[in-house]
Amino acid sequence: MNTLIYTSCLGLFCLFAEIFNLRKLLIPAVVIGITAIFGVNYMEWNQGGSFYNDMLRIDHFSVAFSSLALVIGLLIFVMTADYYKNEQQHISDYLAILIFTLCGALIMLSYANMAMLFLGIEILSISLYIMAGSKRFDTKSNEAGFKYFLMGAFASGFLLFGIALIYGVTNSFNLQKIGEYVMNHDALTISPLFYIGMMLMLVAMLFKVAAAPFHFWSPDVYEGSPALITAFMSTLVKIAAFGALYRLFANCFMGTLTYVESTLVIAAVASLAIGNFTALHQTNFKRLMAYSGISHAGYMLLGVISLYVGTASALFYYSAGYAFATIGAFAVAIPVFHAMQNEGIDAFNGLGKKSPLLAALLTMSMLSLAGIPPFAGFLGKYYIFSKAIQGGHVTLTLIAVIASMIGAYYYLKVVLAMYTKEGNDTEIEVSPLYVMVAVFCVAMSLVLGLFPDVLMNLI
Amino acid sequence: MITLFLLGFPLLASLLTLASGNKLASKLALVLSVVQLAITAYAYSIYKQQGAEAFYFFQEWISNPKISIHLGLDGLSLLMVALTNFLTPLIILSAFNRTIERAAGYFSLILLMQFALNGVFMAMDGMLYYIFWELALIPIYFIALRWGGPNRVPVTLKFFIYTLAGSLLMLFGFIMLYWYNPNQSFDIRDLYNASICACKQGWLFWTFFLAFAIKIPIVPFHTWQADTYKEAPTQGTMLLSGIMLKMGTYSLLRWLLPILPAGVAEWGPLAITLCVVGIVYASVIAIMQQDLKKLLAYSSVAHVGLISAGIFALNMQGFQGSVVQMLAHGVNVVGLFFCADIIFNRTNTLNIDSLGGIRNLAPKFNTLFMIVVLGSVALPLTNGFIGEFLLLFGVYEYNTWLSVFAGLTIILGAVYMLRMFQRTMLGNVSENITTFPDLMWNEKIVLGVIAAVIILLGVYPKPVFDIAEPALQLILDKSIVK
Numbered sequence: 001m002n003t004l005i006y007t008s009c010l011g012l013f014c015l016f017a018e019i020f021n022l023r024k025l026l027i028p029a030v031v032i033g034i035t036a037i038f039g040v041n042y043m044e045w046n047q048g049g050s051f052y053n054d055m056l057r058i059d060h061f062s063v064a065f066s067s068l069a070l071v072i073g074l075l076i077f078v079m080t081a082d083y084y085k086n087e088q089q090h091i092s093d094y095l096a097i098l099i100f101t102l103c104g105a106l107i108m109l110s111y112a113n114m115a116m117l118f119l120g121i122e123i124l125s126i127s128l129y130i131m132a133g134s135k136r137f138d139t140k141s142n143e144a145g146f147k148y149f150l151m152g153a154f155a156s157g158f159l160l161f162g163i164a165l166i167y168g169v170t171n172s173f174n175l176q177k178i179g180e181y182v183m184n185h186d187a188l189t190i191s192p193l194f195y196i197g198m199m200l201m202l203v204a205m206l207f208k209v210a211a212a213p214f215h216f217w218s219p220d221v222y223e224g225s226p227a228l229i230t231a232f233m234s235t236l237v238k239i240a241a242f243g244a245l246y247r248l249f250a251n252c253f254m255g256t257l258t259y260v261e262s263t264l265v266i267a268a269v270a271s272l273a274i275g276n277f278t279a280l281h282q283t284n285f286k287r288l289m290a291y292s293g294i295s296h297a298g299y300m301l302l303g304v305i306s307l308y309v310g311t312a313s314a315l316f317y318y319s320a321g322y323a324f325a326t327i328g329a330f331a332v333a334i335p336v337f338h339a340m341q342n343e344g345i346d347a348f349n350g351l352g353k354k355s356p357l358l359a360a361l362l363t364m365s366m367l368s369l370a371g372i373p374p375f376a377g378f379l380g381k382y383y384i385f386s387k388a389i390q391g392g393h394v395t396l397t398l399i400a401v402i403a404s405m406i407g408a409y410y411y412l413k414v415v416l417a418m419y420t421k422e423g424n425d426t427e428i429e430v431s432p433l434y435v436m437v438a439v440f441c442v443a444m445s446l447v448l449g450l451f452p453d454v455l456m457n458l459i
Numbered sequence: 460m461i462t463l464f465l466l467g468f469p470l471l472a473s474l475l476t477l478a479s480g481n482k483l484a485s486k487l488a489l490v491l492s493v494v495q496l497a498i499t500a501y502a503y504s505i506y507k508q509q510g511a512e513a514f515y516f517f518q519e520w521i522s523n524p525k526i527s528i529h530l531g532l533d534g535l536s537l538l539m540v541a542l543t544n545f546l547t548p549l550i551i552l553s554a555f556n557r558t559i560e561r562a563a564g565y566f567s568l569i570l571l572m573q574f575a576l577n578g579v580f581m582a583m584d585g586m587l588y589y590i591f592w593e594l595a596l597i598p599i600y601f602i603a604l605r606w607g608g609p610n611r612v613p614v615t616l617k618f619f620i621y622t623l624a625g626s627l628l629m630l631f632g633f634i635m636l637y638w639y640n641p642n643q644s645f646d647i648r649d650l651y652n653a654s655i656c657a658c659k660q661g662w663l664f665w666t667f668f669l670a671f672a673i674k675i676p677i678v679p680f681h682t683w684q685a686d687t688y689k690e691a692p693t694q695g696t697m698l699l700s701g702i703m704l705k706m707g708t709y710s711l712l713r714w715l716l717p718i719l720p721a722g723v724a725e726w727g728p729l730a731i732t733l734c735v736v737g738i739v740y741a742s743v744i745a746i747m748q749q750d751l752k753k754l755l756a757y758s759s760v761a762h763v764g765l766i767s768a769g770i771f772a773l774n775m776q777g778f779q780g781s782v783v784q785m786l787a788h789g790v791n792v793v794g795l796f797f798c799a800d801i802i803f804n805r806t807n808t809l810n811i812d813s814l815g816g817i818r819n820l821a822p823k824f825n826t827l828f829m830i831v832v833l834g835s836v837a838l839p840l841t842n843g844f845i846g847e848f849l850l851l852f853g854v855y856e857y858n859t860w861l862s863v864f865a866g867l868t869i870i871l872g873a874v875y876m877l878r879m880f881q882r883t884m885l886g887n888v889s890e891n892i893t894t895f896p897d898l899m900w901n902e903k904i905v906l907g908v909i910a911a912v913i914i915l916l917g918v919y920p921k922p923v924f925d926i927a928e929p930a931l932q933l934i935l936d937k938s939i940v941k
Contacts, residue, residue: 352605372597372623373590382586386524386634394635401631405624412616419605420612452521 001051001058003041003066004106010037011099018092027081030095034074041066050112054174057112061312064458065109065243068320072236073102075327075437076228082431083228083334094134098232101127105240109247114163114173117244121159121208124240125152128233132225144224151207151217159204165197175251182255190256198253202260205248208241210290211297212270222290227337230286231330234293235323242300246315249307257307264305265396271298272403279410283344285333288410289326292369295407296322302384302400306391312459314383320455321368321376321448328365328441331434332358339428345414350423358430359418361438368445370411371404376448383456462516462530465502465540466577468495469547473570481562485555488566492548492573499544506537506926520587524637525644529584534930538782538923539580539709542789543702547573549908550697553797555901557804565606565694572598572698579706585633585645588714592706593626599698603691611690618687625670625680632666635659636718650718651937657721664722667715668730675707675763677730678737688756693800696752700759701793705785708763711770712778717937723773724940731771731857735865737764742871746878751799751809754879755792758835758872762788765868768861769850773938777853778931783923784846787834787916791843794831794909798824801902802883805895811879816888820895825884827898827906832880834913836873842916 010033017026041063048058076098084091104124111117129152133145167173169191170181182190203214210218222230249257275295282288300322303315333347336358340347352359368375381404388397448455472491479487505513514532521527532540551569559565575598578591596619603615637645640653655663673680688696716723723730741760748754766784769777801824802817803809818825830841837843847869855862898906916923 367597373593378590378593382630382634383524385631386637389634389638397634398631401627405620405627408623409616409620412619416604416612416616419601456521456523 001044001056003037003044003070004056004103004110006033006037006040007099007103007106010034011096011103014092014096014099023088023091026092026095027077030077030099031074034070034077038067038070038074041070054176055113055116056107056110058110060459061243061247061316062110064316064455065239065319066106068316068323069102069105069109069236069240072232072239072323072327073098075331075441076232076236078433078437079228079231079331079334082433083226090134094131097127097130101131101232101236105236108240108244111244111247112175112251114166114175114178117248118156118159118163120240120244121204122156124237125156125208128229128237131229132221132233134229135226138224140224141226142224144221147217147224148221155204155207155214158200158207162197162200162202162204165193165200169194169197175248179252179254182253187256187259195256195259198256198260199263201248202263205241205245206267209238209245209297209300210294211267211301212274212294213267215271215274215294215297218294219287219290222293223284223286223343227286227330227334227343230289231327231334234289235326238293238297238300239319239323242297242304242315242319245304246307246312249304250312254308261305264301265393268298268301268305268396269399271295271301272400276403276406276410280406282410283346285337285343285345285347285414288345288414289329292407292410293326295403296369298403299381299384299400302388302393302396305396306388306393309387309391311384311387311391313456314380314387316459317376317448317452317455318380318384321380321445324441324444324448325365325368325375325377328438328445329362329369331438331441332362332365335430335434336428340426345417346421348414348417348423349421350418351428352419354423355428355430357435358428358438361435361442362418363415364442364445365438366411366414368442368449370408372408374446374449376445376452379449379452383452461498461502461505462514462532462581465495465498465532466530466574466581468498469570469574469577473567473574476570477563477567479563484563484566485551485559488570489548489551489555492544492551492570495573496544496548499541502532503537503541506532506534511930525646526586527584527644527646528587529646530581531583532581533933534926534928535709535712535782535934536580536930538786538926539705540577542705542786543573543576543580546697546701546789546793549793549905550694550701552901553697553800553905554694556899559606561605565602568598568602569694569698572602576702576706580709583647585636585647585650585714587645589626589630589633592629592710593623595703595706596622596626599691599695599703602695602698603687606692607695608690608692610686614683614686614690618683621680621683622673625673628666629670632663632670635663635666647713653718655719655721657725660719660722661725662722664715664719664726667710667719668726671707671710671715672730672733673707674710675704675767676760677733677764677767678740678760679733681737681741681760684760685753685756688759688796689750689752693796696796697793700756700796701789704759704763705789708766708770708781708785711767712781712931712934716770716773717934720938720940723771723938727771727773731768731854731861734764734768734771735854735861737761738768738865738868739871742868742875745875746871748875749811751802751811751814751879751883752796754811754875755795755799758875759788759792761868761872762792762835765847765850765865768865769853772853772857773935774853774856775931775935776849776856778935779924779927780846780849780851780853782927782931783842783916783920784850786923787842787846787913790909790912790916791831791835794906794913795835797902797905797909798828798831801898806892808891811882813891814883814889815886815892816884817892817895818884819888820892821897823897823903824906827910828884829880830910830913831906832876834917836876837869840914840917842913842920844917845920
């Protein structure tokens with residue numbers, strides 16, 4: 001609860017900083033602020049409960065996921081210091097918008113009311129529409145912002161329509177009340193409108209997590225957006241949306257999960273297949289990460305499908321592993337792209353010689369994404385697979401296992417580019433901030449991979 | 460304590476070597492690997508006095524699902540660990556007097572590989588074992604990728620994806636085992652006593668068998684192998700053929716037969732047939748090879764095919780033979796690839812046709828090469844003979860016809876090995892060879908030690924049988940469906 005209030009205040013502070021001309025102080029202040037908010041969030045661990053007439057509900061799930069969101073935010077804000085060093089005049093706007101994105105994510109992770117879900121998604125999305133198009137003189141960035149906005153607006157419409165239908169049937173926006181309604185009625189006597197509403201909401205949520213077949217926006221938007229925003233989108237948005245999806249089903253639609261199970265299975269298989277197979281042909285790193293993100297959405301959907309065996313911890317662990325690996329990869333990729341003026345995989349050519357440290361960090365991030373032990377990506381996959389099998393989805397798990405074999409191929413493509421291809425002589429200058437972030441992420445991948453109990457016993 | 464030390468020391472050695480810089484790296488790596496060999500010898504003395512219980516190590520690691528750091532060292536594991544730690548210093552020494560770029564990384568990866576291999580052989584918890592199994596793939600992949608031959612990129616990629624595919628199937632199999640066994644854990648004691656329904660063992664067998672068959676490799680899953688051996692740097696090839704293959708055959712004994720006996724009863728006949736087909740097929744291909752390294756690669760497929768056949772024969776002779784032959788093949792194949800490296804180093808070619816008459820120029824090399832070749836064709840009084848004899852005996856007890864075909868390995872093996880030896884070493888000196896300096900000091904030591912072991916193990920293999928016996932008896936009891 002306090003987490004959300006303080007984060008909003010931090011966003012407002014950024015806007016006012018513009019007026020008082022405090023731009024130089026801004027990034028350190030934000031970094032310290034987010035760290036402090038992380039502490040506040042930590043204190044809320046044992047002080048859960050519902051707030052504002054049950055609009056928000058703080059529980060272990062929301063605190064844990066919020067902490068992850070804050071850490072992602074922190075890592076991104078550390079990188080903004082270098083990323084926006086030539087755009088000082090807009091820095092306060094950018095930071096404020098990014099912090100509001102974080103607010104949206106926090107709401108999505110702790111809502112207890114459909115209205116709050118919609119608000120959270122809108123706050124998150126609208127901020128990101130702006131940030132995706134924030135390279136104003138770049139047509140691709142404009143295209144990305146516009147595409148994201150148009151498609152996102154449709155998805156929001158679906159969501160709202162779904163919420164309205166469910167309200168029509170159950171007379172409530174409150175998750176718990178809807179959940180009770182579902183439990184107290186025989187599934188066959190519930191009006192069909194309820195199921196239509198559920199399906200519409202599901203479509204909107206699948207759009208937000210970029211799962212197939214609602215994934216078409218993500219490669220274009222990821223490619224066009226500034227690289228830092230791509231890193232932010234591919235981690236924070238996906239994790240917040242999965243948190244929201246899990247909350248929705250766990251608190252509200254648990255009783256009717258069987259009716260959408262086949263839809264979820266199809267979405268998972270499609271995500272795994274489309275994500276992995278299309279990624280094989282990508283030459284642009286950001287597009288590669290977009291398709292990799294689609295396939296990871298497929299793995300995480302496995303966690304949602306087998307929700308009735310208690311997959312919250314597994315999903316949380318997977319999210320953390322995915323986030324650290326992805327941010328670690330982008331922390332290396334951003335300075336390299338900047339130096340090479342090229343965002344293809346070939347920008348990494350010869351990096352193994354030019355900068356062994358960066359190459360090693362990117363390699364380890366890629367291995368974690370591919371799910372090779374001892375990195376967190378491996379155990380994350382393991383937990384998800386294990387839960388899916390416990391939930392009785394053996395065939396689906398087998399498909400996911402095959403998908404991860406294919407996945408290893410394109411992650412290795414990046415590694416191969418670094419170590420086996422000759423690059424040109426462009427010097428790569430890297431701000432220590434990026435190295436710091438990458439080292440932190442890789443270290444976290446390793447630590448989580450070796451001591452998973454730190455996260456697994458949380459929720 | 461000794462268990463942890465034995466496992467952890469190579470990791471420490473790897474980090475030290477990485478930090479020591481390119482000039483010192485090779486020497487430091489050698490010293491540290493010799494220290495590791497000494498630790499292994501110490502472990503053996505403890506084993507002699509106190510038996511396998513002295514090495515029991517158990518530490519909870521992950522509470523849910525239950526994964527523990529359970530390490531152990533019974534006779535079978537001890538022999539495999541000894542093989543690993545015996546070959547690693549030789550492999551490192553074989554890289555002396557060669558120019559190796561970025562040496563710190565190279566030797567550090569070799570030691571990291573040693574760490575992972577020790578882990579595979581010592582892990583007694585399924586998930587821990589799996590983690591080491593996968594970890595072993597990473598250093599060897601980078602060794603082949605960064606220090607390999609001109610065609611290394613596609614070849615190593617195929618190798619990586621192929622073996623990873625098998626490993627992931629095994630991961631799937633392990634997760635299924637976890638849920639199927641009543642105690643829900645990966646601990647080997649629970650898995651051995653799980654008695655899983657025979658109806659499920661049939662397909663579970665394949666998830667494990669495919670992973671091992673790719674690693675070993677058993678025909679038809681061998682296609683990654685010859686090219687990878689050819690493209691990898693010599694030390695990488697030695698690691699792959701000398702030790703990494705044994706991960707597969709060891710795992711058959713440790714993780715497949717005792718856990719899924721009904722699955723083995725159902726599919727074992729097919730598996731053993733594949734092994735025997737592989738022996739003949741690989742031998743025939745080896746006869747036709749012009750490239751020395753590829754010939755050795757296919758001969759290796761034939762040999763490990765026989766080892767696997769002996770394991771699937773499910774009797775004590777087959778098991779004992781497979782263990783002896785794992786050790787013998789590990790030593791011999793490292794020797795053979797080193798001889799190939801010596802030839803390539805001096806003549807710049809591995810094409811058998813353009814070699815010849817090296818004996819006249821390098822008599823010492825000729826003698827040692829001869830001993831290694833004889834060990835490999837299983838001449839009596841060499842280590843190869845003991846293993847192959849027992850293996851064939853085991854297969855004969857299983858099925859006479861299979862043993863007839865498997866027995867071809869002795870004839871065909873003699874054909875391609877001796878023909879190769881004759882065409883490269885004997886006859887007139889080839890025009891392509893101008894000078895062929897005899898062995899340097901490090902080459903003398905490596906080949907000398909290998910030749911000594913070949914003869915020693917051939918004359919007096921009893922210690923190996925004694926060490927392996929109790930562990931193998933336990934596995935055999937579990938593997939046979941009553």
